[in-house]
Amino acid sequence: MLEIKDLRAAAGDKEILKGITLTVRPGEVHAVMGPNGSGKSTLAQVLAGHPAYEVTGGSVTYEGRDLLDLDPEERAQAGVFLAFQYPVEIPGVTNAYFLRAAYNEIRKARGEEEIDSIDFLDLLEAKLKLVDWGPEIMSRAVNSGFSGGEKKRNEILQLAVLEPKLAILDETDSGLDIDALRIVAGGVNKLRAKDRSFIVVTHYQRLLNYIVPDHVHVLSGGRIVMSGGKELALELEAKGYEWVEAAAGAAAGASA
Amino acid sequence: MSGVAISDLELHAGGALIESPEWLERVRRAAAARFGQTGFPAGRDEEWRFTPIRPIAKTSWRPAPAQLDDIDAGSLAPFVFGHPEWSTLVFVNGMYSPALGSIRTLPPGVTVTSLAEALRTDLPLLRAHLSRHAPVEGSPFTAFNAAAFRDGGLVHVPAGHELAGPVHLMFVTTPEAAGTAIHPRNLIVVERGARASVIESYVTLAEGEAYWANPVTEVAAAAGSWLEHTRIQRESERAYHVGLTHVDQQRDSHYRSFTLAMGAALSRHNLHVRLNDENIETLMYGLYLTRGEQVADNHTAIYHDRPNCRSWEVYKGVLDDRSRAVFNGKVFVQPEAQKTDAKQTNRNLLRSDLAKVDTKPQLEIFADDVKCTHGATVGRLDDVGLFYARSRGIPAAAAERLLTYAFAAEVIDEVALEPVRLELDRLVLERLGG
Secondary structure, three states, rough: OOEEEEEEEEEEEEEEEEEEEEEEEEEEEEEOOOOOOOOOHHHHHHHOOOOOOEEEEEEEEEEOOEEOOHHHHHHHOOEEEEEEOOOOOOOEEEEHHHHHHHHHHHHOOOOOOOOOHHHHHHHHHHHHOOOOOOOOHOOEEOOOOOHHHHHHHHHHHEEEEEOOOOEEEOOOOOOOHHHHHHHHHHHHHHEEEOEEEEEEEEEOOOOHHHHHOEEEEEOOEEEEEEEEEHHHHHHEEEEEEEEHHHHHHHHEEEHH | OHHHHHHHHHHHHOOOOOOOOHHHHHHHHHHHHHHHHHHHOOOOOOOHOOOOHHHHHHHHEEOOOOOOOOOOOOHHHHHOOOOOOEEEEEEOOOOOOOOEEEEEOOOOOEEEEHHHHHHHHHHHHHHHHHOOOOOOOOHHHHHEEEEEEEOOEEEEEEEOOOOOEEEHHHHHHHOHOOEEOOOOEEEEEEOOEEEEEEEEEEEEEEOOOOEEOOOOOEEEEOOOEEEEEEEEEOOHHHHHHHHHHHHEEEOOOOEEEEEEEEEEEEEEEEEEEEOOOOOEEEEEEEEEOOEEEEEEEEEEEEEEOOOOOOOEEEEEEEEOOOOOOEEEEEEEEOOOOOOEEEEEEEEEEEEEOOOOEEEEEEEEEOOOEEEEEEEEEEOOHHHHHHHHHHHOOOOOOHHHHHHHHHHHHHOOOOOHHHHHHHHHHHHHHHOOOO
16 A cells, blocks of 8 residues: 655755665554664655655655655545654644544545534544543643643544544654553554554554554664564564664675 | 814814713813824824824814714624623714614613713713823824714723623724714723623724724723723724723722734724732733734733732734734833733734734833743744644645634633634634635
8 A cells, every 4th residue: 555665855955764665555564663863753754745854766656646746635635644753732723623624624535525513523432532531632722731641642533533544653652651652552553454554653662562563664874774573673672773783784784 | 284183183073063061071172282282193203103194194084974874783793793682882983873782681780871871961980080091191092082082882880790791882884984083982990899891893884995993992990890801903904993992900900801903904002001009910912913905003001000910911913915013012010019920922923925013022110029021923834833734634725724723812712701702713714714
């Protein structure tokens, strides 16, 4: 469903992604790991269409379409969702209003009828349970004054409501205590489905104890330097990123 | 230019058309004399430096029509909101129209009426308050109003009483107002421990017509009183609106103001609040939305004369096209006003390269044990916020509208009365095309 080929991207003059190739099939969960500055968050944001990055090479095909040719809203309407590392606060707009607006835009794009606020509240009820929340959260302003944990839960709530086909979680575990991590990961697990794929970007292996990936990729210096099964995450945890970087350096040296 | 101004003034004062008690005649004569000396403010006057009032000063405005324009109540439907049990006083081109409004059952002793009506019976209340809070020396526009006003709203809530719903003073202009000047005068007196909510709205059935509205509102908030005062300015976008609100607050009182300015070619509102005693709370919220070549000017002044008072002020603006806004916020803290807690914020959102804001905080603090802060920002919508909304499927234009609305909603949310808040929301969303 997603095919990334030799993707290169830059922020200003600085090239951050230096040729990423990755294939994600329906229903798969891919973990993208790597040290700070390896480009893993950039990859997540480039896939969602963040305007701060310029794609300088390569291609991304999503369900047969050129993803890079779509505006951020078109990607969302086509079923791509990015859970932000730093969710944005929007004081003045309630969570309910924002999420219903998004939900209806996506319905409109699919040629479906918009739903009113009463029907939306019905729909929300089940989704709120996924993240262990009551309806009160919906009358608060979007992420405004939310704790770090609440912000991440809110991202998962949005994911649950918008029902994307490809969900990209950008360091959703960062800043979470263990209880919040369990709630967030539990929500994600309930949303796993055979036609829904996940790219889970994380620095730490901890999250992958809860969201068990099918594939693990390690990024370093803007490239995928190692790929494997879920056991690779454990190995990384034990040996540290230096191990991969050293291995990658050795491989590069050997091939040179 | 003063020659033109004086003859104008005489014309208007002569056209005041209402019976004034002798004491008021004296006030009017003094006001006329005062304006005769000053004329309209000159461009070099610091108070008016950024406010292009030349079109007002150089036009020979006729007095507002002497006959009540017979309009259909249905035509006012777009300006009515809230609950049917609210009392509404409607003034057409400045003149009270009993048929168009409705005064609901009020608690005994509460007065809601037209000022002209109250003057006919010379209510003692008037002598104690009228022109006592907004002195004619304050500004030439106030002097002009004092000399020439005909009518306006009077709201008086006696000690310990509470108004069940707000009183809406609606000033509507019709095409007959074109080329005329209208000088409404309102008086709101909330006695000891009383509670009230008053809405002042300036609306039009004469979009595209030029006229000059020059309202003055005086507010007396006695000890322990609570008043929410909402001001909605939606004049014709070719009209001129220069308004003054002067508030006198006494011990333990709470006054909260919300002003919305979205109409008029040029609008200016002065909000002056004097804290005459201790433990007073004052909240001032404002929102201005400008487009085309509109100019919206807000001047606020808060006088901390006594200790232990708190004032909190947030004004926000959304500017499109080539429009312009002016904000001037004065905070005076007298030497004896220790423990003053005053905060002022002015934030502006520019949605065009050609829009412009002049913002100026002016704090004059003569006490040493106080907490006074101010901040002003002028900026654009945040790119990350826009991306966030778009990444949820909301198209770019709608995302911009949503975030602009959010910017404005932050002050609207401070309005205590929900139906008023909903109406302000509606007006903003309508303007943003959402």
